[in-house]
Amino acid sequence: MAVVHGVGQQYEGERSLQLTIAPALCDGIDHAGGVVPADDDIHVAFYGNLFREEDARGDEEPGEPRSGDNSVEAGLALAWWRAAAHVDPENVQSPDDVTDTRGKTSLTVKAALRALSMSRFATRATQRALLGELRQVRHYLYGDGREAVLEKVCAQIAPDTEVVVGHSLGSVVAYEALCALPGHRVRALITLGSPLGIRNLVFDQLRPAPSMGRGVWPGVGVQWTNICDRHDVVALVEQLSGLFGDGDPAVTDVRPSPGLAEGTEVIRDQTVDNGWRAHDLLRYLRASATGRAVHAGLTS
Known part of the structure; x- marks a missing residue:
């Protein structure tokens, strides 16, 4: 399986992130009562270094964006x-x-x-x-970073990758990567603290572009679970059902269920409580809801 990280990882690397991400995800699967995979079966799809600004001044004060259009x-x-x-x-x-x-x-x-x-x-x-x-x-x-990021992440989703987990901006990258890989064999997409549902600024900028208010489903037979903490403001739109696939936006907390036929394009929206670190990746990974969704994807 592959985990696509979010923003703020430009000073990290694939191996350093692996040391914390793999055990956290295994904990989540264990909390859910699933069969825990080996750490080396969990791969970090790393792209953070593409955002590292080698000439940036470390003592800059926070202010308005440097570009003219903010x-x-x-x-x-x-x-x-x-x-x-x-x-x-x-x-x-x-x-x-x-x-x-x-x-x-x-x-x-x-x-x-x-x-x-x-x-x-x-x-x-x-x-x-x-x-x-x-x-x-x-x-x-909106800039020129998308192609390089997608190229790097797509190359890290192997033919035998069954589950892809995306956090924060990484959920957008994971979604677009699957859409850009026709014929991939991924069976489950799990999005954590995702901004995918933010209209205009995010949702309407997706590639492929949404049509008639609905986003493209990221692959035939993909089971999609979206998980958010209600205090996570990045996940401004908590429920993605109704924006993608055939889901009803009025239905909340839909758990993976044998009652859903294989190939049904319905997002299972679920909420978790991450405490005072609402957007934290490791807390999302340790949640039993995440563990259940990953286990379902590995065993479906």
Whole structure:
């Protein structure tokens, strides 16, 4: 199986991530009562180094994006800020209640990052790190980073890969990689803390492009489970059912079930509680819901 990581991994590597990701995923499978695979059966589809800026200054203060067009960062930051204020009101003030010295609402990227850094979503994350994550999303979806990332990840989904797990931006990469590999043999896609459902900024930028409000299904016979923490503001749209395949958006927490016929294009949306690290990859991997979905994909 392959795990596609999310943003913020530009200083890591495949082997270093493997040391933590494989045991965490095995723990999740064990918690679910499944048969635990060997660590070396779990492969990290690594692309983080493609986002490393060799000439970046480490002492830069967080601020507005360096490019002239900051609409993507601003749009995502504001959406995440509003979501964080909704789910974590004790720590995050709503952007509608924030004003500057002139009595005007301050809706800059920097203000959003400052608010997000106080939320349970971004525990221990600096404003600089959050800005870097926004830039990586923009670089992939709107810049020139997509082709190189997809080429690298597609090459790491082997003919014998049965399960693909994608976290955060990695869920977008995993989805697009499967769509770009006709005839792949992957049987299960598990998306964790996914922004795939964010209209306009993410969903409508997917390749292949959605048609009539529905995204393309990522392969014949693929079982898709989407898992999110309700406090994870990256997963702004908790339920992907109704956006892809034939699912009913009114149905929540659909568990893998023998009652669903093989080949049925229905996303099983499920929620978990990751505590104060709502978007944390390792906590997602250790969740029994993730373990059940992986085990189902390996044994179907």
